[in-house]
Amino acid sequence: MRIDRIVLTHVRIPLVEPFRISNGEVAVKDGIVVALESEGLIGHGESSPMAGSFYSSDTPESCWQQLTTQLAPAIVGREFVSLDEASTWMDRQPASNFAKVGIETALWDIEAQRRGIPLHRLLGATRDYAESGLAVGLYDETGQMLAAIERHLSDGYKRVKIKICPGHDVDLVKAVRGRFGDVPLMTDANASYALSDLPVYRELDEYGLKMFEQPLAGPAFEDSAILQRSIDTPICLDESLETFADLERAAELKSFRIANIKIQRVGGFRNALKLYHRCRELGLSIWIGTMPELGIGQAQGAALSALDGCDYPTDVESSLRWFRDDIVTPYVEVRDGLIRLPNQPGLGYAIPEDKLQRYLVARQVIEQ
Numbered sequence: 001m002r003i004d005r006i007v008l009t010h011v012r013i014p015l016v017e018p019f020r021i022s023n024g025e026v027a028v029k030d031g032i033v034v035a036l037e038s039e040g041l042i043g044h045g046e047s048s049p050m051a052g053s054f055y056s057s058d059t060p061e062s063c064w065q066q067l068t069t070q071l072a073p074a075i076v077g078r079e080f081v082s083l084d085e086a087s088t089w090m091d092r093q094p095a096s097n098f099a100k101v102g103i104e105t106a107l108w109d110i111e112a113q114r115r116g117i118p119l120h121r122l123l124g125a126t127r128d129y130a131e132s133g134l135a136v137g138l139y140d141e142t143g144q145m146l147a148a149i150e151r152h153l154s155d156g157y158k159r160v161k162i163k164i165c166p167g168h169d170v171d172l173v174k175a176v177r178g179r180f181g182d183v184p185l186m187t188d189a190n191a192s193y194a195l196s197d198l199p200v201y202r203e204l205d206e207y208g209l210k211m212f213e214q215p216l217a218g219p220a221f222e223d224s225a226i227l228q229r230s231i232d233t234p235i236c237l238d239e240s241l242e243t244f245a246d247l248e249r250a251a252e253l254k255s256f257r258i259a260n261i262k263i264q265r266v267g268g269f270r271n272a273l274k275l276y277h278r279c280r281e282l283g284l285s286i287w288i289g290t291m292p293e294l295g296i297g298q299a300q301g302a303a304l305s306a307l308d309g310c311d312y313p314t315d316v317e318s319s320l321r322w323f324r325d326d327i328v329t330p331y332v333e334v335r336d337g338l339i340r341l342p343n344q345p346g347l348g349y350a351i352p353e354d355k356l357q358r359y360l361v362a363r364q365v366i367e368q
């Protein structure tokens with residue numbers, strides 16, 4: 001696998017509605033599209049940190065800097081004997097996971113095309129679909145949240161995830177239960193609680209939720225273990241599971257029962273699969289989360305979500321759920337709660353140049 005050329009395109013697409021979580025809000029979606037050329041093939045990847053650094057310390061600007069000045073110049077001109085060698089090399093680079101993932105996942109697209117198989121098959125999936133769940137952010141009024149859920153549930157999403165934060169938790173869950181009955185439901189606190197909030201989680205425990213995602217600021221694996229022992233609802237870790245060592249430590253302490261694996265957060269497919277296989281060995285449940293990303297990242301998440309053992313629906317939603325437009329053709333679509341995976345070799349979605357031009361913020365070509 002020889003890396004001939006990389007075209008980096010920073011794009012920005014307006015959101016349909018602002019996305020607010022416990023520690024910040026965005027109204028536009030930034031993404032860095034990586035088009036990696038190797039021996040006549042073009043593979044696509046996406047670096048997609050949230051703007052404003054409130055999910056992680058990485059931003060579109062910091063990733064752009066690392067990709068254009070460091071990672072792309074270092075890999076262009078190199079030759080690798082295998083995908084594994086190339087992705088291992090990428091993993092060892094001193095850069096953030098959110099920057100590396102753009103190139104790493106493009107390498108997998110190239111390899112799937114080279115072998116003539118769809119990306120999800122290369123990853124090891126046996127299914128040709130992913131189950132999709134609806135996620136809604138925080139709103140000023142509970143009625144707005146209920147209306148958002150109502151608007152999208154007709155697409156058949158397999159569960160509902162609501163964001164919570166201190167002061168806006170039990171009342172929101174109660175409202176959803178009141179309006180939508182026993183819909184499969186979960187909460188995501190984005191690490192906004194402390195162990196002293198245990199009484200809140202004891203109360204939430206009464207509502208038959210599928211899981212509590214990332215309750216505690218952390219990693220706080222010891223505190224999370226105490227919380228997990230005190231309640232019946234499974235705890236799902238997201239932000240806290242950045243590395244393999246995090247997973248081992250949290251599993252040993254029994255800090256959680258479900259892992260949210262995000263391709264962006266862990267730096268690509270190779271690391272995501274390592275975490276996936278270790279979770280399977282440990283008997284932990286898994287599902288695939290999103291930032292959310294634009295269509296390339298979303299399609300990658302759907303592909304990974306088709307693996308056995310991804311027991312819960314993914315956060316990957318329809319392109320037009322969050323964005324006014326998307327850079328992929330066709331759009332990612334959810335029908336009856338399912339995303340059908342393309343059966344063409346590679347990612348299976350086209351990225352038209354006119355879409356990239358329409359939403360372009362910056363572009364850089366790196367070649368020998």
Ligand SMILES: [Mg+2]
Pocket residue numbers: 188190213214238239260289
């Ligand atoms: Mg989360």
